Amino acid sequence: xxxxxxxxxxxxxxxxxxxxxxxxxxxxxxxxxxxxxxxxxxxxxxxxxxxxxxxxxxxxxxxxxxxxxxxxxxxxxxxxxxxxxxxxxxxxxxxxxxxxxxxxxxxxxxxxxxxxxxxxxxxxxxxxxxxxxxxxxxxxxxxxxxxxxxxxxxxxxxxxxxxxxxxxxxxxxxxxxxxxxxxxxxxxxxxxxxxxxxxxxxxxxxxxxxxxxxxxxxxxxxxxxxxxxxxxxxxxxxxxxxxxx
Amino acid sequence: xxxxxxxxxxxxxxxxxxxxxxxxxxxxxxxxxxxxxxxxxxxxxxxxxxxxxxxxxxxxxxxxxxxxxxxxxxxxxxxxxxxxxxxxxxxxxxxxxxxxxxxxxxxxxxxxxxxxxxxxxxxxxxxxxxxxxxxxxxxxxxxxxxxxxxxxxxxxxxxxxxxxxxxxxxxxxxxxxxxxxxxxxxxxxxxxxxxxxxxxxxxxxxxxxxxxxxxxxxxxxxxxxxxxxxxxxxxxxxxxxxxxx
Amino acid sequence: xxxxxxxxxxxxxxxxxxxxxxxxxxxxxxxxxxxxxxxxxxxxxxxxxxxxxxxxxxxxxxxxxxxxxxxxxxxxxxxxxxxxxxxxxxxxxxxxxxxxxxxxxxxxxxxxxxxxxxxxxxxxxxxxxxxxxxxxxxxxxxxxxxxxxxxxxxxxxxxxxxxxxxxxxxxxxxxxxxxxxxxxxxxxxxxxxxxxxxxxxxxxxxxxxxxxxxxxxxxxxxxxxxxxxxxxxxxxxxxxxxxxx
Amino acid sequence: xxxxxxxxxxxxxxxxxxxxxxxxxxxxxxxxxxxxxxxxxxxxxxxxxxxxxxxxxxxxxxxxxxxxxxxxxxxxxxxxxxxxxxxxxxxxxxxxxxxxxxxxxxxxxxxxxxxxxxxxxxxxxxxxxxxxxxxxxxxxxxxxxxxxxxxxxxxxxxxxxxxxxxxxxxxxxxxxxxxxxxxxxxxxxxxxxxxxxxxxxxxxxxxxxxxxxxxxxxxxxxxxxxxxxxxxxxxxxxxxxxxxx
Numbered sequence: 001x002x003x004x005x006x007x008x009x010x011x012x013x014x015x016x017x018x019x020x021x022x023x024x025x026x027x028x029x030x031x032x033x034x035x036x037x038x039x040x041x042x043x044x045x046x047x048x049x050x051x052x053x054x055x056x057x058x059x060x061x062x063x064x065x066x067x068x069x070x071x072x073x074x075x076x077x078x079x080x081x082x083x084x085x086x087x088x089x090x091x092x093x094x095x096x097x098x099x100x101x102x103x104x105x106x107x108x109x110x111x112x113x114x115x116x117x118x119x120x121x122x123x124x125x126x127x128x129x130x131x132x133x134x135x136x137x138x139x140x141x142x143x144x145x146x147x148x149x150x151x152x153x154x155x156x157x158x159x160x161x162x163x164x165x166x167x168x169x170x171x172x173x174x175x176x177x178x179x180x181x182x183x184x185x186x187x188x189x190x191x192x193x194x195x196x197x198x199x200x201x202x203x204x205x206x207x208x209x210x211x212x213x214x215x216x217x218x219x220x221x222x223x224x225x226x227x228x229x230x231x232x233x234x235x236x237x238x239x240x241x242x243x244x245x
Numbered sequence: 246x247x248x249x250x251x252x253x254x255x256x257x258x259x260x261x262x263x264x265x266x267x268x269x270x271x272x273x274x275x276x277x278x279x280x281x282x283x284x285x286x287x288x289x290x291x292x293x294x295x296x297x298x299x300x301x302x303x304x305x306x307x308x309x310x311x312x313x314x315x316x317x318x319x320x321x322x323x324x325x326x327x328x329x330x331x332x333x334x335x336x337x338x339x340x341x342x343x344x345x346x347x348x349x350x351x352x353x354x355x356x357x358x359x360x361x362x363x364x365x366x367x368x369x370x371x372x373x374x375x376x377x378x379x380x381x382x383x384x385x386x387x388x389x390x391x392x393x394x395x396x397x398x399x400x401x402x403x404x405x406x407x408x409x410x411x412x413x414x415x416x417x418x419x420x421x422x423x424x425x426x427x428x429x430x431x432x433x434x435x436x437x438x439x440x441x442x443x444x445x446x447x448x449x450x451x452x453x454x455x456x457x458x459x460x461x462x463x464x465x466x467x468x469x470x471x472x473x474x475x476x477x478x479x480x481x482x483x484x485x486x487x488x489x490x
Numbered sequence: 491x492x493x494x495x496x497x498x499x500x501x502x503x504x505x506x507x508x509x510x511x512x513x514x515x516x517x518x519x520x521x522x523x524x525x526x527x528x529x530x531x532x533x534x535x536x537x538x539x540x541x542x543x544x545x546x547x548x549x550x551x552x553x554x555x556x557x558x559x560x561x562x563x564x565x566x567x568x569x570x571x572x573x574x575x576x577x578x579x580x581x582x583x584x585x586x587x588x589x590x591x592x593x594x595x596x597x598x599x600x601x602x603x604x605x606x607x608x609x610x611x612x613x614x615x616x617x618x619x620x621x622x623x624x625x626x627x628x629x630x631x632x633x634x635x636x637x638x639x640x641x642x643x644x645x646x647x648x649x650x651x652x653x654x655x656x657x658x659x660x661x662x663x664x665x666x667x668x669x670x671x672x673x674x675x676x677x678x679x680x681x682x683x684x685x686x687x688x689x690x691x692x693x694x695x696x697x698x699x700x701x702x703x704x705x706x707x708x709x710x711x712x713x714x715x716x717x718x719x720x721x722x723x724x725x726x727x728x729x730x731x732x733x734x735x
Numbered sequence: 736x737x738x739x740x741x742x743x744x745x746x747x748x749x750x751x752x753x754x755x756x757x758x759x760x761x762x763x764x765x766x767x768x769x770x771x772x773x774x775x776x777x778x779x780x781x782x783x784x785x786x787x788x789x790x791x792x793x794x795x796x797x798x799x800x801x802x803x804x805x806x807x808x809x810x811x812x813x814x815x816x817x818x819x820x821x822x823x824x825x826x827x828x829x830x831x832x833x834x835x836x837x838x839x840x841x842x843x844x845x846x847x848x849x850x851x852x853x854x855x856x857x858x859x860x861x862x863x864x865x866x867x868x869x870x871x872x873x874x875x876x877x878x879x880x881x882x883x884x885x886x887x888x889x890x891x892x893x894x895x896x897x898x899x900x901x902x903x904x905x906x907x908x909x910x911x912x913x914x915x916x917x918x919x920x921x922x923x924x925x926x927x928x929x930x931x932x933x934x935x936x937x938x939x940x941x942x943x944x945x946x947x948x949x950x951x952x953x954x955x956x957x958x959x960x961x962x963x964x965x966x967x968x969x970x971x972x973x974x975x976x977x978x979x980x
Binding site: 581615 | 860
C-alpha cells in the first residue's frame, strides 16, 4: 500500500475537561496522546463526542481506514444514527480498534451481539499483559509481557464472543485474569479490542502500549476487494429441474 | 439431566395461511412438522407471531431451554421488545436454533452483529450438505452428507462472524457453496444456525434433517452454572499500593 | 447413550513408587484418585506404564471411549508403537483428556504438532482457574473460579495450537497466567487439556477438579457416526468433460 | 519491513521428469512457475527433492522467511531429519505455504497432528473457489470466486484440525465441497494450505491463483519478536508460602 493508512482517533473527551486529575495526565486529551504514539507512518485525524455528528461525518468515515475508539462516561450520548453509520463502515471494511472502557460503547456491543460486561476495580494495581499468540503481527516487537505498574482492573468473565484470535491475557495483582487483546472479523472489517488505558494513568504514553496500537492499525487496515454480492443470484451451472420445466 | 429438555418451536406461520402451495406441504404449520420431527425425548411447546407477545411471554421463555426459530416474510413485525427479551434469555443460557430464512431475523442479526446477508435463488435445485466436523455431536447419526433433491439456494458470502465450529458445508447444483451448519456461543447461550427448510419443500419431514435438529437441541441445552458476576469487584489478593495508602 | 461411558485412566505410576512424599498424597496412585473422583456414571478401568503394552492393548483401546492421561518423568519410555495406536484411536473417535504434565507426553505433542513447551515453577503457590467460557459443558457446576492453595506454576507462552475453545485461564500468585482448560478436535476425536495436578499436591481430591474431569469425560465421549470415506471417489454428478471424452 | 521477504519454493520435481504431459505444462518445473508468479516484491530461491539435503540446508532454511511446498508422489523420500528441521523452523517463525498434494507431505501431517486424508478424483472437472472470509488479506484483489476449468477434485471430509481462519471453500462439478484455503498458527509460524495445483493443469499460471500465493507469502512472513522463554522460571511476584518457609 503506497498511500499511508488513514487513522481517525475518536475520544469522548469529557474526563479531560471535568477532572483535574485526568487533565494532568492527558492535557491535550487522550486522543492526542494516542495519535502522537503512532505518528510517523499514518495519516492521523481526530474526532470527539461534542463535535457536530461527533466528528464522524459520512465524509470523515469514508476517508478513514482505521478508527480508534476511546469512550467511558458518555456512551449513551453517542447518537444511534452515528453508531449505525460506523457499524456500516466497519462491515464495509474499515478497521476498528476499541480501547479499554470502549468495551461498553454502543458500537462495540452492536458488533459483538453481547453485553460486553466484565468485573472492574480502581485500586492502583499492577497489570501484566502476557503474549499468548507469539506469531501474531499485533505482538510484533513486544517481549514476553507488558507490565503496567498501576491500572484499573478488568476481570473475567468478559462477555464477548470467543475472539477469532487471542493475543494478550492480563494478570492482575488482585487475583483476576482478562482476555486483554482480542481480534474479531465482522463483515469485511477487522476489529481489535485492547484493554489498557484508564484515564487516570499515563498508559497511552507507554512505548509498548503504543507499539501494540500501531501494530493493530496496520493489521486492521482494509483489504482491497470488491464488496461481496448479495441477494438474488443467477445460477452459474445448468439446473436439471429447470431444464425440464 | 433427569428432566426432559423444554423446547419451544417458534414459527412466523404466515406462508401456511396465505399460500396454498405451502399449506399443502405443511398443513399444520412448519412448527408442527419441526416439533413432530424431534418428538420423544423433549417437552415441546409452540409459539407463533400472531399470538399475544408472539407467544413468547416472560413465563414462556423462562421455562424454555431451547428455542427453535423459523421466520421469513415478517421479520419486521417481530417487536423489538420481544427480540430484546429473547436476546437476554439467550445470553442467560437458553439455546437457540435458527433455521433457514431465520438468518434475517432480528434476533439472529442482533446476536451476530452483522447483516447476515447472502445470495439466494429459488430454482428447485439439488443441495448436498457435507459433514466437515466429523466428531461434532450435532452430526451424530449422519453419514457423509445429507442430500435434498430440491431446495432454495443460499450462497456465500454469508455475512456472519466466523462460526465457533463449522459442522456442514452445502454444495448447490447451480454452482455455489454455503456454510450450512454453524455454531456460536453468546453469553451463556449456545446458538446453531442450520440452513435447509424453504417453505415450499418438505425438508422438515426429511429424517436426517430432523436428526440434526434433535442433535442440535441436545447440544444447545443450557449448562447449569451460576450466572457470571459482573461490575465492581473486591480484590481477592492484597494490593501493595493499597497497603501503603 | 444407554451404555455407560467406558473410561480408562492411564498413569505413569512412578512417582508414587519412588517418592515417599507423593505416596503419602496418592497412596493408591494418581490414577486411582482420578478414577474415584469420577465414579458413579462411568465404567472405569486403569492402565499403567509398566504393564505389558503399557496396559493399552488393542483390545483395551477398542473398548475405551475416553482415555485420561497422566505422565511426567517417563514420557520417553512410552513406546512409539503404543503412541501410534492411541493416536489412531483418537482420530477414530476416542476422547482424550490430558492432565497437567501430560502436556509433554508423546501423544499430546503428536496430536498438537507443536512443542507444547511452557514455563514452570514448583513454589507452593496459589492458582486460581477462572471460567472464561461460561456456557461450556465442561464448566457445568463450577462457580466463577476454582482456587487451589498450592500448585505448581505453568506459565505462558504455552506452545499449543489455538484451542478450539478456551474454558479456563489460570492466575498464579507469582505473576503468570496460563490457558488451563483447552479443547481440541482431531479427526473424529475430542481432546481436553486440563492443567492442574502436580504429584505432590492433593489436587485430584478437590471436588471441583473432579467435577471438571467428569464433565470432560461426558463432553469427550465419541459421537456415533460412520468413519469418513477417504481416497478415490466416484462423482455424484455428471461431469461435462467426461461426457465428451 | 525494508528487506524483501525471502521465499524458497520447494518442489518434489519428479513428475516433470517422468511425464511428458506434465513437462508440457511445466517445462521448467512447477517450482519455477510458482516462483515466476510471485516475482517482483520478494527474494525468491528454489529447492528440490533430489538436491543434497533436498536443498534445505540449515543455512538455506535460516535465510528463508516463507517456504512454499509442492510434493506428491515422493513424500516418503523426504528424510525425517529434514522434516524435523523444517518443523523446527516453522515453530521458530518461518511461514509455510502448503500447496495441493502437499496435504500428504510429512511436514504438513506433522504440523497438523492428523492424517490430512481426503477424497480425490482426476476427472477434468470444474472447480470454483468461493471467498468466505471477505476481509482476509490472503483474499486481497480476488473477486467473488476463482474459477478453474479443469482441476483434480479434493472432497470433504478433509482430516485437518479446524483452521484458525477459513478463506476459501471449493465447489466441484462432481458434487463435492472442500475447505480450500485454510490458515493455521503453530509456534511462532504461520501456515497456509491452498488446494489447487494438480500437475497436469496449468493452474499455477492462473493470475488469481498467483495472487493468492503472493498474498499468502506476505501474510505468512515472520513476526519480529524474541523467541518465547520456556522452562524453569523465577516468580515475578512474592509468593507467601515461600516467605514463611
